[in-house]
Amino acid sequence: MNNQVVIVGAGGHARVVIDIFRQADTWDPIGCLDMTVPVGSVIEGVPVIGTDEMLSTLRKEGACFAFAAVGDNALRFRLLQKLQQLGYRLPNAISPYAYVAPSARLGVGIAIMPGAIVGPEVVLGDGVVINTRASVDHESVVESYGHVAPGATLSGNVHMEALAMVGCGASVIQQRRIGTGTIVGAGAVVVHDLPPHVVAHGVPARVRRSIACRQAA
Ligand SMILES: CC(C)(COP(=O)(O)OP(=O)(O)OC[C@H]1O[C@@H](n2cnc3c(N)ncnc32)[C@H](O)[C@@H]1OP(=O)(O)O)[C@@H](O)C(=O)NCCC(=O)NCCS
Numbered sequence: 001m002n003n004q005v006v007i008v009g010a011g012g013h014a015r016v017v018i019d020i021f022r023q024a025d026t027w028d029p030i031g032c033l034d035m036t037v038p039v040g041s042v043i044e045g046v047p048v049i050g051t052d053e054m055l056s057t058l059r060k061e062g063a064c065f066a067f068a069a070v071g072d073n074a075l076r077f078r079l080l081q082k083l084q085q086l087g088y089r090l091p092n093a094i095s096p097y098a099y100v101a102p103s104a105r106l107g108v109g110i111a112i113m114p115g116a117i118v119g120p121e122v123v124l125g126d127g128v129v130i131n132t133r134a135s136v137d138h139e140s141v142v143e144s145y146g147h148v149a150p151g152a153t154l155s156g157n158v159h160m161e162a163l164a165m166v167g168c169g170a171s172v173i174q175q176r177r178i179g180t181g182t183i184v185g186a187g188a189v190v191v192h193d194l195p196p197h198v199v200a201h202g203v204p205a206r207v208r209r210s211i212a213c214r215q216a217a
Contacts (some may be wrong), residue, residue, distance in 0.1 A: 009069035010034035017069040
């Protein structure tokens with residue numbers, strides 16, 4: 001089976017994704033594409049071979065699988081759309097040191113980092129990141145392109161709408177809903193539902209400002 005995968009991105013997030021593919025012994029990263037890291041750099045043993053503009057050429061040359069390894073939600077969204085338009089298939093990067101309940105339902109292009117826990121009947125949309133040591137408890141939903149940052153905790157039945165982010169070490173109590181594109185600051189404790197497109201932080205988390213509704217496409 002062809003298990004070669006193109007990594008889009010060459011930053012810290014890409015380093016972790018490459019490490020996961022190696023540890024899991026599933027996919028073989030053949031090269032990174034990045035708009036800023038120079039060609040010829042080596043990221044976790046994988047060479048940077050060009051920019052995102054090479055995606056089309058690589059696809060024509062027979063590359064089948066690609067992974068968008070960037071932490072920024074909106075950028076990851078755009079990259080996954082592009083990869084799908086070009087006909088790439090999108091594997092998941094699931095660390096062998098994470099726990100994913102068999103009844104969890106996963107989309108494509110997802111990263112689940114070491115130490116993460118994904119509980120029973122959790123639903124993760126496409127392009128979601130469950131970062132290092134984060135946990136997503138039973139029946140929670142993280143819609144597409146959401147990011148649960150390192151050490152963050154979603155209790156049971158939490159619902160994160162698309163493109164939302166819960167910052168590192170933050171906690172969300174059970175059954176709360178976080179609106180589309182909203183950012184929860186590091187260390188926050190979310191005890192009320194949060195609307196779309198705001199930044200909230202603190203204990204308890206309060207809305208601090210709104211964020212411009214970015215055109216993701
Ligand atoms: C909340 C956050 C998004 C910044 O929001 P912002 O509206 O741009 O805030 P600013 O940086 O302008 O700071 C505004 C004020 O909020 C405070 N603040 C910022 N983040 C805070 C946080 N997480 N908790 C408490 N206070 C915070 C700042 O100290 C500042 O206070 P001051 O005016 O008294 O100095 C950011 O600080 C954060 O926590 N991001 C999450 C990062 C993360 O988890 N990354 C994971 C990468 S994998």
